[in-house]
Amino acid sequence: MTVVLPQVLSSPETLRARLAGRRVTFVPTMGYLHEGHATLIRAAREAAGDGLVVVSVFVNPLQFGPNEDLSRYPRDLDRDLRVAGEAGADVVFHPDVDTMYPAGFSTRVTVDGVSEGLDGAARPGHFTGVATVVLKLLNLVRPDAALFGEKDWQQLAVIRRMVRDLNVGVEIRGVPTVRAASGLALSSRNSYLTGGQLERAAVLSRALRAVQAAFAVGERSTGALEAAGREVLAQEPDLSLDYLTVVDGDMRAREMVDNDPMNRVLVAARLFGVRLIDNMALIHPEAR
Ligand SMILES: Nc1ncnc2c1ncn2[C@@H]1O[C@H](COP(=O)(O)OP(=O)(O)OP(=O)(O)O)[C@@H](O)[C@H]1O
Numbered sequence: 001m002t003v004v005l006p007q008v009l010s011s012p013e014t015l016r017a018r019l020a021g022r023r024v025t026f027v028p029t030m031g032y033l034h035e036g037h038a039t040l041i042r043a044a045r046e047a048a049g050d051g052l053v054v055v056s057v058f059v060n061p062l063q064f065g066p067n068e069d070l071s072r073y074p075r076d077l078d079r080d081l082r083v084a085g086e087a088g089a090d091v092v093f094h095p096d097v098d099t100m101y102p103a104g105f106s107t108r109v110t111v112d113g114v115s116e117g118l119d120g121a122a123r124p125g126h127f128t129g130v131a132t133v134v135l136k137l138l139n140l141v142r143p144d145a146a147l148f149g150e151k152d153w154q155q156l157a158v159i160r161r162m163v164r165d166l167n168v169g170v171e172i173r174g175v176p177t178v179r180a181a182s183g184l185a186l187s188s189r190n191s192y193l194t195g196g197q198l199e200r201a202a203v204l205s206r207a208l209r210a211v212q213a214a215f216a217v218g219e220r221s222t223g224a225l226e227a228a229g230r231e232v233l234a235q236e237p238d239l240s241l242d243y244l245t246v247v248d249g250d251m252r253a254r255e256m257v258d259n260d261p262m263n264r265v266l267v268a269a270r271l272f273g274v275r276l277i278d279n280m281a282l283i284h285p286e287a288r
């Protein structure tokens with residue numbers, strides 16, 4: 001099958017000229033696209049009708065801490081163009097860092113509350129970096145709708161809050177997490193792991209399923225639910241746990257949970273030196 005590669009644009013001016021007057025559905029990414037991204041792009045294609053699907057590929061330095069993996073974050077634009085084209089993208093916006101943050105750039109967007117715990121606490125400044133770049137990308141692309149993965153559940157909550165608070169006027173859609181057969185959530189950072197390590201990293205999703213199973217048999221204390229997940233994680237000696245926490249839709253910890261479908265268990269851990277995150281609803285989707 002011949003794939004029509006998307007048009008690559010790197011300046012705000014050419015992007016605006018290309019998108020003028022068109023309905024636009026947008027998928028922001030940091031590149032190194034995998035099947036999770038392709039699922040987002042296909043969903044965008046379906047939602048877009050005869051409008052344009054725009055994918056951004058930009059590794060945003062503002063959301064990386066000083067000791068994080070910015071310099072080694074995986075990059076492969078040629079492959080990204082093939083994946084994006086196959087999934088139905090029309091345009092890939094690929095700006096360089098100076099275009100996004102020219103000399104004198106001084107503005108930051110900080111979302112209080114939902115940004116503060118979990119990854120916000122573990123990665124100081126991370127969500128300010130995310131909110132700033134996402135608002136900037138939304139202002140450049142001016143989409144009707146933008147799609148984000150539920151894999152980054154707290155990020156999705158931060159973006160929804162920002163869009164609501166600042167009247168950005170874009171529909172934000174969440175897309176369920178795409179997983180490997182082992183249960184491991186697909187992630188660009190999985191490329192840091194070898195085959196055997198990837199199999200072992202599936203312990204994260206097994207821990208989340210153990211929390212779902214405890215909830216399904218009636219456990220409502222978050223302490224006991226979290227203990228069920230941690231017990232599974234304890235079986236992996238090369239894992240260093242950041243958090244495994246049950247939160248409500250506003251990212252708040254509670255002592256007891258009810259059947260609200262927004263209740264979620266989130267996990268972040270370092271495995272073989274790589275920091276991975278995952279999350280699941282407390283109510284197993286098939287039990288709804
Ligand atoms: N497995 C997945 N299923 C669904 N959406 C995903 C998945 N992985 C990433 N996404 C979504 O794709 C978008 C771009 O994410 P990003 O480019 O950071 O990829 P990533 O795989 O999450 O990388 P990282 O390793 O940095 O976490 C985000 O909205 C993210 O939530």
Ligand SMILES: CC(C)(CO)[C@@H](O)C(=O)[O-]
Pocket residue numbers: 028029030058060063130133134152155
């Ligand atoms: C939303 C995003 C593209 C902002 O850089 C990034 O955080 C991501 O890929 O999830």
Ligand code: BAL
Pocket residue numbers: 030063064152
């Ligand atoms: N997908 C989230 C991007 C990050 O970890 O910086």
